[in-house]
Amino acid sequence: MTDRLVDPDPSAAPNMADVVAEPLWQVRLRLFWQGLRSGWSSFAESRIGLVGLGVIVLFGIMAMIQPILIGTVWEPAIYDPVLGYDAVVVEKTIVPDNEVTDPATQIDLFSARLLDPLLQVGDTLVVTVQPAPPSRQHLLGTDPLGRDVLSQLMFSTRAAFMLGIVAALVTVFIATTVGAVSAFFGGAVDTLFMRLADLIILVPFLPILIVLSALIDFQLFHLALLIGVLGGFGGTAIILKSQALSVSVKPFIDAARIAGGGHLHVIFRHIIPNVLPLSFLYMMFSVTDAISAEATLSFLGLLNIDMSWGIMIHQAWDQGYLLDPNRWWLMVPAGMSVTLLAGSFFLVGRAMDEIINPRLRRR
Amino acid sequence: MTQPLVKVEGLRKLYPLHKGVFRKPTEYIHAVDDVSFEIAPGESLGLVGESGCGKTTTGRMLVRLTGASDGQILLQDDGSMIDVAHVDRDGMKRFRRRVQMIFQDPYESMNPRRTIFDTISEPLQVQGIGTVAEREERVAELLEMVGLIPAPTFMFRFPHQLSGGQRQRVAIARALVIDPSFIVADEPTSMLDVGISISIMELMLNLAEEFDVSYLYITHDLAVARYMCDRIAVMYLGKIVEIGPTEELLANPRHPYTRALLSAVPVPDPSSVRPAVEIEGGIAKAVNPPPQCRFIGRCPWVQDICRRRGHPPLEDTGNDHLVSCYVAKESV
Ligand SMILES: Nc1ncnc2c1ncn2[C@@H]1O[C@H](COP(=O)(O)OP(=O)(O)OP(=O)(O)O)[C@@H](O)[C@H]1O
């Protein structure tokens, strides 16, 4: 009889009247909250996860304060990421041809005479520079069109989040449903979805997007949906299906059927809740994929969008400044942002993997 | 005799050995082969046999988790017998209220993400019985009946917070929550410690009386079947080889296989001498079995008649005791 009641602290037990008095939704909310808290405490043990999350939060703050800055301290005509313009004026000394040692303060005679043929060596000349190097007004300088790089960077963060999250939600929604349905019904439905997934994996992602972008006028939102759909019917569906399959042979599925549960009950109440943790994990990885894909496509100039990290790099390249160490502010901030944000979602995913996947757990 | 609660006739389940896409399978595992029995209301039948003899398959067909290849399962419902294989939607709904199952593995038979309340009330919930408050009351009542006291402390826990024995009590509560008349229990205690499994069996017996429910109790242990059941059916490779009232069958085992099983059970009284039967070899799979007696390969009593004729029919030897053996029948 040892298994009868082994409650550690019976005095803490609520009595029957309390249980019936507390509405069920309230109990469920409390349990949900407890689940979140215990999930968080295991997540917090992972250093890489916390680092990743910290970086994501920083980018989140950046994305949120850009519109606030535009409305307050930043003059829209100057700081607008797309339409802004600021002629940064610099005084330069004219030096003989081929003797320029500091291009920020010196200009050679030949170039100076293109502006004014009467100039001599030793004269000073007031010129507007684009791209301008970092300064008090423009902490990360300006781009070849005289626009503020920091403002562009922050503005693009919002686009990156939007893209990543929409793509990931679409991916995971489709992949979870396809996986659960395939695993549960098997047969022709399963074969159809799995061959489709093989096909999507087989045909490489980027070339498809390049071809499609030639046919369709691609906006960011379309790209997010497309990445989501391709990811959702592709590899993620196969992974989530194998998880769903291992759930659907468990005796509790039989128990649910004996209880009288129909297909929908079994799929949505039993299979999907047990696949969701893994779905959530793959959501993190799809954010990473989406952000990288956008950067690549924008860099190749295939997207019709005003501003994004990829567009910023594209413009640096377009104007011939891509690997110019003297114009580092055109390339480094955007490139770093892509890498950091995509990498952070990946790190968070890895940390979640350790929680969800017991084999990877150190304890 | 009163109308039986469950009547099984000629039940058969064949599994194709190779699942080819293009070829029609030619070899079948005869997991359950021409099985017939009846269970009276309130009576419990034990289904005993070695691993792989088709006990689980039989049980799963009775609760319609697996379709039968052949044969009939009839269930008494309000005085009339309904054919379980051919019920409409409405009939299926009624069937799900009358028949439940308790599984072997207490760790895998509950969804780890649902609370004990959700697990037990699932039949009520999916069949739309009662309001939420009524379900809570009912679940609390059942938790107390299965000995999980005080009920409120267990209601909103998750399965992983309970021990194996406690979970099996939850499984019993789930099976009883809609007041069924028939429960298939598939080795419900085989994964528990001895002490706990005895308390679970005791509980199941008490509740059977209280709820007026019949069990098909599947076990490989004759001692367990003796404790739990009014009658015992011994299965061998998909066939029932002997069936009869518990005490009668154990006192006068007729089939050589039953005798062999009995000689494997420890005897409480060392002075009692039992006719020991030695059988050799392990159980095989019944893949396209020859027409002769299934036991012929391991039987110590084989005679000419066994080789000449088909699998022996179950024949009454008196006292409601049936055996399927040419030799045993003659020795009566
Ligand atoms: N889904 C299936 N597909 C193919 N063969 C199966 C399937 N289920 C059971 N079998 C076969 O049917 C036979 C009977 O299996 P069953 O599980 O009913 O045996 P059992 O008596 O319950 O054994 P155990 O004591 O090990 O639980 C076995 O040979 C098994 O391999």
Ligand SMILES: [Mg+2]
């Ligand atoms: Mg079994």
